[in-house]
Amino acid sequence: MPSETSVTKVIVHPLVLLSVVDHFNRMGKIGNQKRVVGVLLGCWRAKGVLDVSNSFAVPFDEDDKDKSVWFLDHDYLENMYGMFKKVNARERVVGWYHTGPKLCQNDIAINELIRRYCPNSVLVIIDAKPKDLGLPTEAYIAVEEVHDDGSPTSKTFEHVPSEIGAEEAEEVGVEHLLRDIKDTTVGSLSQKITNQLLGLKGLNSQLREIKNYLLKVDNGQLPVNHQIVYQLQDILNLLSDLAQENFTDTQYVKMNGKEKEKDDRDGEKEEKKKKLGEREL
Structure with a gap:
């Protein structure tokens, strides 16, 4: 994909979420409570939509006191990507992930390394232990920030809308997983x-x-x-201008209109039921 094309939306598949959570839990069992890092695989759709369909973990470590000191095994990354490419040539490196749960000081430097394999590298922060309801994903792209004081430009992250999406086969699998716990x-x-x-x-x-x-x-x-x-x-x-006198009246009219539409729909349903009953008789 051309480097000048902007990213408008990131779609994360359930398989990626399961893989990241498994990666986080496996590292937690051996005593590593830090964030984990991995590579995202996928493809680009029309209009700048990124489809993230797969991922794999990458050995990563960083100094807790000095975040500028970190290590990411890019030899392992290249070997793993080579094997994934043999299985599915359509999936390419599209970015990377970590379990955050927030942006970190050295994320820009790590992103520059991933850009060697994908100029349009996208960072997706996946919260493996979410405390609140909602999407566990936050997507970002690196952009140049121009300062008004004339100082040199610097890289920063810009938020990109993200959502969870799945193919039909994935939806069936997720439904089976949720069947026993669904209320x-x-x-x-x-x-x-x-x-x-x-x-x-x-x-x-x-x-x-x-x-x-x-x-x-x-x-x-x-x-x-x-x-x-x-x-x-x-x-x-x-x-809306709350100081306007007709603001409250407008809201009342809007709500009453919705109630009337609901009553009309309910009336139509009752009428259909009566007609069906008469036909059966």
């Missing part, structure tokens, strides 16, 4: 509430990040990035 009593109402809760948690997390960033800029810990400020201004411009 069949969970209805659509609880699912909607869970989705709303996840959305609110995500919003709260993003607002906290924005607040912390603005505080650091105000305290002089970070330089002013006008592009970020413009984006924040665009977000504020999209918010």
Whole structure:
């Protein structure tokens, strides 16, 4: 894939999640409680969508006190990739993963090493021990950051949307794995509430990040990035004006309209049931 093509979305397959969790648990059993690192394999779809369908672990170690001191066995990486390529030539190195659960100081340096095998290297942080509901994946790409003070550009990570996706065969396998633990009593109402809760948690997390960033800029810990400020201004411009008198009335009309649509649908269902009953008689 050309290096100038931007990544718009990363799709992670269930097999990758299972492999990463297995890697993390195996290292934990021998006393290694650090993050684990591996290589992601996959292919590019249309419009910059990255399909991550496979992965393998790579020997990795780092100094807890000095994160600039680290080791990644790239000879092992090349040998493993050579064997994977014999099995499936379509899957190529598309990036790397670690179990974080957050970005680390030396991730840019590690990413530069992986870029030898893939110019568009993507970093996917997979939380092997998630504490909250939601996706356990966060995807990032390295970009050049231009400073307003005239200092040289530096590499930083930019967040990329990610989701969990699967082929039909994988979906069947996942269904079999979840069959014994799936709670069949969970209805659509609880699912909607869970989705709303996840959305609110995500919003709260993003607002906290924005607040912390603005505080650091105000305290002089970070330089002013006008592009970020413009984006924040665009977000504020999209918010509804709560001071308008007709705002509450508009919300009432919207909610009443939804209730009316629901009543109409329920009425249509009852009418169909009556007609079916009459036909049977």
